[in-house]
Amino acid sequence: MSTAPHVVADDSPVEKAFTDVRPTSWWHLPATTTVMGLLALVVFGLRGIPGVDSAYVVVHESDLNPFGLIPERIVVSSMGGAIALSVIALLASAALWVLHARSARPSARARLTLIAVFAVAWILAFMTWVISQRTLDVTTLLQGTIVLAVPLAFGALSGVLSERSGVINIAIEGQLLFGAFGATLVGSITGSVWIGLVAAPIVAMFMGALLAMFAVGYHVQQIIVGVVLNVLAIGLTSFFFGSVMSDNPGLFNAPMRLPTLRIPVLADIPLVGAALFEQNILVYLMWIIVAGLTVALFRTRWGLRVRAVGEHPKAADTVGIAVNLTRWKNVLLGSAVAGLGGATLTIGTGVAFGEEMSAGKGYIALAAMILGRYHPVGALLAALTFAFADSLQLRLGTMSAAEGGVSIPGDFLLMLPYIVALFAVAGVVGRVRVPAADGQPYIKQ
Amino acid sequence: MKLELRGITKTFGGFVANDAIDLVVEPGEIHSLLGENGAGKSTLMNVLYGLYRPDGGQIVIDGTPVTFSDPGDAMDAGIGMVHQHFMLVPVFTVAENMVLGNEPTKGGLLDLAAARKLVRDISARFGFDLDPDALVEDLPVGAQQRVEIIKALSRRAEVLVLDEPTAVLTPHETDELMEIMRQLRDEGTSIVFITHKLREVKAVSDRITVIRRGKVVGEADPSADQAELASLMVGRQVSLAQDKVAATPGEIALQVTDLRVSDAAGTRTLDGVSFEVRHGEVLAIAGVQGNGQTELTEALLGLQETVHGSAKLEGQELVGRTTKQVLDAGVGFVPEDRTHDALVADFSVAENLVLDQHDRAPFGSALAMKLRTIRENAERLIPEFDIRTESAVSAVSTLSGGNQQKVVMARALHRKLALLIASQPTRGVDVGSIEFLHRRILDERDKGTPVVIVSTELDEVTQLADRIAVMYRGKILGIVPGDEDRDVLGLMMAGYSVEAAREAVAAGARTTDSQLADEGEIV
Numbered sequence: 001m002s003t004a005p006h007v008v009a010d011d012s013p014v015e016k017a018f019t020d021v022r023p024t025s026w027w028h029l030p031a032t033t034t035v036m037g038l039l040a041l042v043v044f045g046l047r048g049i050p051g052v053d054s055a056y057v058v059v060h061e062s063d064l065n066p067f068g069l070i071p072e073r074i075v076v077s078s079m080g081g082a083i084a085l086s087v088i089a090l091l092a093s094a095a096l097w098v099l100h101a102r103s104a105r106p107s108a109r110a111r112l113t114l115i116a117v118f119a120v121a122w123i124l125a126f127m128t129w130v131i132s133q134r135t136l137d138v139t140t141l142l143q144g145t146i147v148l149a150v151p152l153a154f155g156a157l158s159g160v161l162s163e164r165s166g167v168i169n170i171a172i173e174g175q176l177l178f179g180a181f182g183a184t185l186v187g188s189i190t191g192s193v194w195i196g197l198v199a200a201p202i203v204a205m206f207m208g209a210l211l212a213m214f215a216v217g218y219h220v221q222q223i224i225v226g227v228v229l230n231v232l233a234i235g236l237t238s239f240f241f242g243s244v245m246s247d248n249p250g251l252f253n254a255p256m257r258l259p260t261l262r263i264p265v266l267a268d269i270p271l272v273g274a275a276l277f278e279q280n281i282l283v284y285l286m287w288i289i290v291a292g293l294t295v296a297l298f299r300t301r302w303g304l305r306v307r308a309v310g311e312h313p314k315a316a317d318t319v320g321i322a323v324n325l326t327r328w329k330n331v332l333l334g335s336a337v338a339g340l341g342g343a344t345l346t347i348g349t350g351v352a353f354g355e356e357m358s359a360g361k362g363y364i365a366l367a368a369m370i371l372g373r374y375h376p377v378g379a380l381l382a383a384l385t386f387a388f389a390d391s392l393q394l395r396l397g398t399m400s401a402a403e404g405g406v407s408i409p410g411d412f413l414l415m416l417p418y419i420v421a422l423f424a425v426a427g428v429v430g431r432v433r434v435p436a437a438d439g440q441p442y443i444k445q
Numbered sequence: 446m447k448l449e450l451r452g453i454t455k456t457f458g459g460f461v462a463n464d465a466i467d468l469v470v471e472p473g474e475i476h477s478l479l480g481e482n483g484a485g486k487s488t489l490m491n492v493l494y495g496l497y498r499p500d501g502g503q504i505v506i507d508g509t510p511v512t513f514s515d516p517g518d519a520m521d522a523g524i525g526m527v528h529q530h531f532m533l534v535p536v537f538t539v540a541e542n543m544v545l546g547n548e549p550t551k552g553g554l555l556d557l558a559a560a561r562k563l564v565r566d567i568s569a570r571f572g573f574d575l576d577p578d579a580l581v582e583d584l585p586v587g588a589q590q591r592v593e594i595i596k597a598l599s600r601r602a603e604v605l606v607l608d609e610p611t612a613v614l615t616p617h618e619t620d621e622l623m624e625i626m627r628q629l630r631d632e633g634t635s636i637v638f639i640t641h642k643l644r645e646v647k648a649v650s651d652r653i654t655v656i657r658r659g660k661v662v663g664e665a666d667p668s669a670d671q672a673e674l675a676s677l678m679v680g681r682q683v684s685l686a687q688d689k690v691a692a693t694p695g696e697i698a699l700q701v702t703d704l705r706v707s708d709a710a711g712t713r714t715l716d717g718v719s720f721e722v723r724h725g726e727v728l729a730i731a732g733v734q735g736n737g738q739t740e741l742t743e744a745l746l747g748l749q750e751t752v753h754g755s756a757k758l759e760g761q762e763l764v765g766r767t768t769k770q771v772l773d774a775g776v777g778f779v780p781e782d783r784t785h786d787a788l789v790a791d792f793s794v795a796e797n798l799v800l801d802q803h804d805r806a807p808f809g810s811a812l813a814m815k816l817r818t819i820r821e822n823a824e825r826l827i828p829e830f831d832i833r834t835e836s837a838v839s840a841v842s843t844l845s846g847g848n849q850q851k852v853v854m855a856r857a858l859h860r861k862l863a864l865l866i867a868s869q870p871t872r873g874v875d876v877g878s879i880e881f882l883h884r885r886i887l888d889e890r891d892k893g894t895p896v897v898i899v900s901t902e903l904d905e906v907t908q909l910a911d912r913i914a915v916m917y918r919g920k921i922l923g924i925v926p927g928d929e930d931r932d933v934l935g936l937m938m939a940g941y942s943v944e945a946a947r948e949a950v951a952a953g954a955r956t957t958d959s960q961l962a963d964e965g966e967i968v
Contacts, residue, residue, distance in 0.1 A: 320517025
């Protein structure tokens with residue numbers, strides 16, 4: 001036998017042979033961008049209002065601006081600017097065609113870069129057109145973006161936490177609502193906005209406990225439980241709003257606001273200073289939680305176990321990890337995080353609780369989670385994208401009262417964030433890798 | 446460590462999977478648990494590993510009774526298990542899978558450097574070449590199994606349970622596994638080896654316990670006669686070798702040319718496959734699971750989204766047609782996974798027998814089904830295929846695996862076929878049913894139908910095939926005669942070309958299997 005050739009086992013990863021065959025749908029993306037680019041060129045550019053300007057306020061007087069290096073206002077010709085930007089968008093589309101024509105499987109990075117260039121140019125073209133004859137304060141736009149992103153981001157993180165462990169969390173909406181409700185109620189009764197802040201996640205955990213009980217404990221279909229819980233949350237909070245809170249709003253539903261914590265000097269940075277460094281504690285908490293959760297999920301023992309439970313619960317069980325306990329904990333933790341997002345809606349913005357005030361933000365948060373590929377950082381970026389659309393919509397809504405210029409009906413503007421969410425999610429669905437055991441209850445024999 | 450199972454009983458609903466089973470595993474022995482599919486071997490081991498709670502009986506370790514409420518307890522007691530379906534997280538790396546549940550940490554964070562070192566140390570001990578940073582899903586099945594083994598060993602298992610470990614291996618890999626088992630035994634680890642393959646049992650065991658229908662029916666010595674073991678396992682005399690009449694191939698019926706399939710990510714799963722099948726012959730597609738066989742059958746049936754190339758049946762192109770059109774062209778299909786792809790569990794036997802024909806004559810029209818014809822059809826096929834069922838209207842889920850498979854085969858075979866494609870025609874089926882189903886396939890061949898069989902079991906391939914095509918990573922490595930040497934086939938399943946495999950075997954690359962066969966020990 002010693003002369004026999006030894007047959008060695010092959011332990012090396014399988015080399016994947018990639019096909020040179022183009023997927024039949026390869027033209028969808030460049031065709032879409034080209035059509036959108038042409039649309040921008042015609043509607044925003046060629047058919048814009050001739051001879052007027054669009055102005056962007058970039059720097060405020062109090063901002064850091066050594067030697068006035070940055071101009072306070074950028075003024076461009078509405079038509080000229082929009083045409084130029086549309087052309088850039090069209091060039092990006094052309095590059096996409098070339099990219100796809102050259103190779104059947106273009107690199108994802110090049111593709112994403114071009115899509116990003118296209119998106120930014122297209123949106124700027126739209127903005128330049130829509131603010132013809134008027135002025136847009138970019139600093140306020142960005143500050144609004146961050147504020148609006150907070151509930152979405154917290155909601156999306158709630159989704160990340162529970163879906164990474166394998167429980168579908170449609171109930172983000174209800175968790176946000178309970179958080180908002182709890183923050184105001186407890187804050188009002190105790191007279192301390194800080195106690196309200198602490199109460200929000202605790203109250204929201206009630207929703208999480210119900211979700212975990214039905215989804216993990218009783219193996220109920222998780223999407224149905226989520227939807228039912230959202231309806232329950234609306235019903236319960238509306239009842240209390242209509243009874244107790246309306247009877248004595250001073251005691252039970254007083255508008256309160258978390259103080260703004262301004263970080264000196266940094267807050268004076270032009271454009272982003274106010275957005276990043278002149279916010280309340282919830283905004284700072286959002287950054288901290290996103291960073292902390294990223295490290296926790298991907299670098300710690302806890303995270304490895306959570307992901308194992310969401311991917312292959314039986315494998316986790318065979319190495320002694322308590323699958324259902326992990327899921328319970330994660331759903332509760334997630335709902336607590338969503339509760340903080342709910343607090344943003346009331347004590348974060350200084351308004352009293354209102355009926356159904358989460359207004360679909362939980363579902364947008366869900367979209368942000370999917371678009372962010374179940375990753376905390378991705379979820380944050382997606383939340384920021386949707387919030388930008390929302391913030392822009394709010395800015396434009398206040399401006400449309402001004403004379404002349406382009407006017408878009410307010411209802412259409414309100415649709416903006418949802419349209420963005422729809423397209424963004426449709427664009428990535430099928431490419432996102434969902435945790436393999438997401439939505440499947442784990443039943444032991 | 447001495448492990449004893451005393452009177453273990455486990456029932457699922459009314460079904461008794463384990464009936465008062467006694468088993469003693471002495472320290473440092475390889476103890477084989479031999480039994481047919483569904484005999485209750487895996488259930489017993491899942492009880493031992495704390496995955497199932499026994500309804501009766503006791504687990505005793507070194508004289509002390511213990512109870513395991515979850516696998517963590519079993520592991521702490523020194524029991525390790527390599528499951529038939531790997532318990533590995535596909536998107537994790539080898540190192541991450543290795544330490545899961547037992548993670549080294551440093552300053553609160555995972556200490557992946559330590560995990561990598563652990564992988565390297567243990568795999569060096571057994572001569573494995575595992576990359577700690579490779580994703581498990583990218584590894585070949587054999588390597589995934591080695592990850593499972595080192596995972597169990599890293600937890601200091603003193604009893605290692607291997608549940609049907611050879612099902613996914615090539616013959617040479619099986620040999621290597623046996624070498625590892627012996628090495629472990631010599632280091633003092635006891636091994637429980639679960640299998641239904643007689644030859645493996647004879648090659649490696651120190652002691653054999655045979656289980657049939659949830660009961661221990663006997664203990665045997667590895668020197669026992671193979672036929673004796675087989676009759677102990679099955680409960681009656683079985684003829685191990687089918688007497689197969691040579692084929693009389695006719696004209697070319699199916700001509701497949703350069704068939705290519707890629708998945709959503711653009712990975713080629715079927716890479717330029719060409720072959721032909723003649724009337725009245727069986728072409729068997731051999732290969733380790735996951736090398737493109739599924740994609741091949743699905744491409745022929747119109748179940749794959751983008752297929753390039755051509756497959757002509759009697760000159761008619763099949764590629765680009767819908768599944769319905771392919772079935773109408775006279776293709777009978779037996780999918781590889783009967784519970785997922787072949788049967789609707791809650792439908793009756795009669796309904797499952799016409800699933801592919803329910804909307805056309807004689808069983809129905811576009812609007813309605815002809816319930817009487819469907820019932821009569823079932824009443825005719827149930828005795829013909831010896832389907833053991835209470836009645837034609839019983840849900841197919843109440844049948845045993847072997848009888849479910851007979852339903853699937855009956856559905857494919859009851860009409861006049863232009864081509865039969867059967868994937869894993871006897872997976873999870875007991876020996877008696879295997880004989881019967883093989884007979885039916887060969888009968889169909891003798892009627893002149895071209896037959897394509899896909900099987901990962903080399904035994905089945907050599908028994909049925911007139912010609913054998915071996916698939917490896919989406920390609921056909923070569924087509925050889927049906928009586929080709931098993932070792933050559935084994936090497937081809939590991940990626941050797943026909944010539945290279947024949948040369949290696951001629952130079953002495955023989956498996957234990959074939960050596961035993963040479964010595965007349967096994968058939």
